[in-house]
Amino acid sequence: MTNEKLCPDCGRPFAKGRQSSLTSEVCDNWTHQGRQGCQRRAIIRLRAENARLSEEVRRLKAERQWIRCDERMPEMGERVVVRYFYGRAIAELTPVGFHDADGALRDVTHWVRLPESPK
Numbered sequence: 001m002t003n004e005k006l007c008p009d010c011g012r013p014f015a016k017g018r019q020s021s022l023t024s025e026v027c028d029n030w031t032h033q034g035r036q037g038c039q040r041r042a043i044i045r046l047r048a049e050n051a052r053l054s055e056e057v058r059r060l061k062a063e064r065q066w067i068r069c070d071e072r073m074p075e076m077g078e079r080v081v082v083r084y085f086y087g088r089a090i091a092e093l094t095p096v097g098f099h100d101a102d103g104a105l106r107d108v109t110h111w112v113r114l115p116e117s118p119k
């Protein structure tokens, strides 16, 4: 009685961790009163969540990726981190190349966006 949980989908009591369950988030109900069962609906929800998270991971990875200058350049005036002859620097692209506070940077090969400022 104390371990009895109610399925968040159909509201029926169920025991967690049954062998026939694909997910223990909802009850074992596969088909129920002519509707799709709780397990089927849970799988559909989890697939959608998985797709959303995969897209989020892809977006976050792309944000942190070093980009080769011969592939793509940042927006004019955007401050980015660049890899150049002497190492790395925060610089911005100007019509005559990358500049930091001290002037032009030689042999910039890659750049990456700066992270967002803290809120």
Ligand SMILES: [Zn+2]
Residues within 6 Å of the ligand: 007, 008, 009, 010, 011, 012, 026, 027, 028, 029, 038
């Ligand atoms: Zn259920």
